[in-house]
Amino acid sequence: MDKSDFLVCDASVPLVTCDILRDELLLYNLDSQAFDALTNQFNLLSQKELTKSTKITELSGGQQVILMILLALNSPAPKLHYLNIFRALDPQRRLEVGNLIANSPKQIIVD
Amino acid sequence: MLHISSGELTCWPGFSLKLESELSFLPGNSYHLVGNNGSGKxxxxxxxxxxxxxxxxxxxxxxxxxxLFHIQGFAIKAHAAINKPELKLRSEQDCLIYLLHNLSEAIVRQARPVYLIVDESLYLPVIYDYLKQFGFPHCLIYSHHGANPLPTPDHTIAFKPLSANVSSVYETGL
Structure with a gap:
């Protein structure tokens, strides 16, 4: 299978920027509606409020992986390739993230 | 050797950990930190x-x-490139073994207790086997979300969110 046009999201390096969430949002090209969906989903999964000024270094490793997964899911990218995403998640989060991925209309590969 | 008194400790603005009792971390013991994502481990x-x-x-x-070992791995590779250029570290496991060799050499020069803190590493069993093989006195503190790949730890320390801003920390089984 040709994966060259998939957006690769590797949980070993979940976030590219290292200051506030606004920087990471620029990379994923999220509009305001997608940002609202992202923050709602993140709050449901992590019981934590996100704003564009949230310092991503204050998120735990697992929360950073969840954020990466949601950023990609809410981005315009139609094809996603997730790597190593479940290792950093607790059992409940694995189940919930797995459901989100399974219900997404995007074409998604999880390795 | 290491003792942390009970009480509420601020980690970040808006997030603190409430230690229900004093915690001690002693060489010769292993400590498993358990808790969901975001609980404060x-x-x-x-x-x-x-x-x-x-x-x-x-x-x-x-x-x-x-x-997130990736960046740390680059630093270790840089150290190896400068100090042991004959070695070619390729994988994360190569980097960890290099780090542990470096530690064992330091112990030969001057013996001291070792504290190893391993936060959600795929290579926890590799580290554990190395420690067991080398046999130096150590205190192993680790977190791991999957089934624990190590023998039963001497101590289990639980992290339980009380709210979005505070988690309770306590040793289980006491």
Missing amino acids: SSFITQILLPLLQKHEANLYRIYVQQ
């Missing part, structure tokens, strides 16, 4: 445990294997 390590270990750095060795 990594904050405990980076904001409380590591600064405390730093205060005692003249009397011990410490190794911290980060949850």
Whole structure:
């Protein structure tokens, strides 16, 4: 299978920027509606409020992986390739993230 | 050797850990930190445990294997390239073994207790086997979300969110 046009999201390096969430949002090209969906989903999964000024270094490793997964899911990218995403998640989060991925209309590969 | 008094400790603005009783971390013991994502395990390590270990750095060795090991791996590869250019570190496991060899050489030069903190590493069993093989006195503190790949730890420390801003920290089975 040709994966060259998939957006690769590797949980070993979940976030590219290292200051506030606004920087990471620029990379994923999220509009305001997608940002609202992202923050709602993140709050449901992590019981934590996100704003564009949230310092991503204050998120735990697992929360950073969840954020990466949601950023990609809410981005315009139609094809996603997730790597190593479940290792950093607790059992409940694995189940919930797995459901989100399974219900997404995007074409998604999880390795 | 390391003791942390009970009480509420601020890790970040808006997030603190409530230690229900004093915690002690002693060489010869293993400690499993358990709790869901965001319960404060990594904050405990980076904001409380590591600064405390730093205060005692003249009397011990410490190794911290980060949850997101990628950047740390680059630093280790750079160290190897400068100090042991004949070695070619390729994988994360190569980097960890290099780090542990470096530690064992330091112990041969000057024996001190070793504190190893391993935060969600795929290579926890590799680290454990190395420690067991080398046999130096150590205190192993680790977090791991999957089935515990190590023998039953001597101590289990639980992290339980009381709210979005506070988690309770306590040793189970006491």
